[in-house]
Amino acid sequence: MIRLMLADDEDLIRGALAALLELESDLTVVGEARDSVAAVAVAVGRRPDLAVLDLEMPPGDGLRAATEIRAALGIPVVLVTRHARPAVLRRALAAGVGGFVPKTTPASRLAAIIRTVHAGRRYVDPEIAASALTENECPLTARELEILSVVRSGAPILDVAAAVHLAPGTVRNYLSAAMAKLGADTRHAAARQAWEQGWI
Amino acid sequence: MIRLMLADDEDLIRGALAALLELESDLTVVGEARDSVAAVAVAVGRRPDLAVLDLEMPPGDGLRAATEIRAALGIPVVLVTRHARPAVLRRALAAGVGGFVPKTTPASRLAAIIRTVHAGRRYVDPEIAASALTENECPLTARELEILSVVRSGAPILDVAAAVHLAPGTVRNYLSAAMAKLGADTRHAAARQAWEQGWI
DNA sequence: CAGCTTCGATGACAGATGTCATCAATCCGC
DNA sequence: GCGGATTGATGACATCTGTCATCGAAGCTG
Incomplete structure (x- = not known):
């Protein structure tokens, strides 16, 4: 049984994702949070096996929460995002994030992705990975x-x-x-x- | 049994909402669409009892899809939206939309809202309704x-x-x-x- | 028809913005 | 130390933007 936590600022979405994942017999949601600060607190308090975080989550962003959760617990993190921006994927991978999932991913695949990341492997959306590889470096200071x-x-x-x-x-x-x-x-x-x- | 259709451009969210609603014994999802044009086509093809539409859905918006679906089938429509903007609520109600639900609504309430709207009553988020009532008219031409x-x-x-x-x-x-x-x-x-x- | 309003346009003006050359201070490498 | 790069600043200039007064053409309204 993989014990998950969910963080997303939109209650409706977070609850729907929880319902989706609870359908899987080997997954269970043990904690939820609606902002990035609460996400870290919930992670420390509930000690899940894996965290699923929305990237667009005030205050700051989900990436910082992911970094802090990894620093505190060392558990794998899956980031879910609406805007699949190549450079953000780069930073997420550098921060040790295990999964990078745009919200255009079919819901039927999320559970499998979570199992993959929980097993210590990585999942990256193929399209974003392609743009991240072909993109030009940031020319700005x-x-x-x-x-x-x-x-x-x-x-x-x-x-x-x-x-x-x-x-x-x-x-x-x-x-x-x-x-x-x-x-x-x-x-x-x-x-x-x-x-x-x-x-x- | 209430037969629903779902439309949302983000597959992950749409699938999660479907999972959430299928948990209810009196609800079933009979059709899905990922854009506003397909939503109208699916509605006409599957003839659901009620449509749940995302407001932010290209091309155009979900409000037009709601209007067309109501014109074609006369079924009740629930609009789900990320940005709860008062004037949009006003237009939605004028278009005959039965439910107006921001994504900050707890997931546990969605099924009850759908039953309310299916019964011919209306549901409007209290906070948006309050701003819509106190807001000043649009001064622009x-x-x-x-x-x-x-x-x-x-x-x-x-x-x-x-x-x-x-x-x-x-x-x-x-x-x-x-x-x-x-x-x-x-x-x-x-x-x-x-x-x-x-x-x- | 005369009066009034609305819509679109124009010209003039001040201030904001984008481009460029230049300069002083600092830091770094050697 | 010297030379070069980087950072922050300044001034000059052309263009863009916001404000305002004004004007002509319709469109109504009596």
């Missing part, structure tokens, strides 16, 4: 990424400058460089591109 | 809404003007008016606000 992540919230340049403690002109320079590297016309387009690639 | 919906894609003004067949200056005028009404500093902020309210 750390500063550029930091600034783009603030831009993504829609703030004007003055606010961005205040948020990263830089002069407005400097922010414009970094944005100009990032836009040139990405071939984007506006900082908003650049921020969107960087996010879609998983860089921010 | 049809043109402003149309332009803001294009702006939301991140296009520069020239592209927006081309998309709506207007002169760039005219687009700027409409945007200026919309921004003034919404108290937004940039068109991006205005578009975000309008979307969060459910106006676009």
Whole structure:
């Protein structure tokens, strides 16, 4: 019997996944959480054999929760995500995540994936793996990424400058460089591109 | 026995919901679809007693699918949504939708909601209903809404003007008016606000 | 028909934004 | 130490964007 925990901020989805997995005779859900902080606490408290975490889960993200759970318990983690972004897969694998499953995966396959990961093997969605292998490296510097992540919230340049403690002109320079590297016309387009690639 | 159909573009979620609902002895899933066009076709082909549709479902949205299914079969529809936006609830009710369920609803309540709606009554999430009742009317004109919906894609003004067949200056005028009404500093902020309210 | 409104457009202006050249300070390698 | 790269900043310039006044063409409304 594999003892699981589930974390997802949408109660309906989390409950539905629990129902799906409880149908399997060798799986049982022993804990649930609706945010990434609670997920770590539940993992420590219930000591499951494996954790299934949603990647898009406030506050922060599920990847940090995955890292902390692995550090605390050493159990395998399966990440479920809506947006299959190649660079995120890369970081997840680097963090020791055992399974990376987009929500476009048929529900009938989830149990098998969980068994695979519980057995110590890895599962990675074939399509995301392919894009992750063919994708070009991120050409942006750390500063550029930091600034783009603030831009993504829609703030004007003055606010961005205040948020990263830089002069407005400097922010414009970094944005100009990032836009040139990405071939984007506006900082908003650049921020969107960087996010879609998983860089921010 | 209530015969259901499910439509959601994420196979994992759709399958999990099916598992959840099949646990109920008086519910059975007789059809599934992964986009709004297929949803209408499946509804016509399988003639379920009730349809459960995701609101965020390409192409277009689940609301149009709900309208078409009601027009074709007259069966009750339950809309499930991630973003609980008041104005969308308003439009859904106007379209004759019987249930409006955010994904933050506990999974244990879904079956009861489906029975309620199947019995001809209505279910609306209390929190969204409250915001829908206290919300202020949309102050924007049809043109402003149309332009803001294009702006939301991140296009520069020239592209927006081309998309709506207007002169760039005219687009700027409409945007200026919309921004003034919404108290937004940039068109991006205005578009975000309008979307969060459910106006676009 | 005169008056009024609405819609789309134009021109002018200030401020924001993107591009570029340049510069000072710092860090690193040798 | 020297040379080079990196980081943050500044100023100049062109373009884009937001604001406003205005105008013409329809469309109604009496």
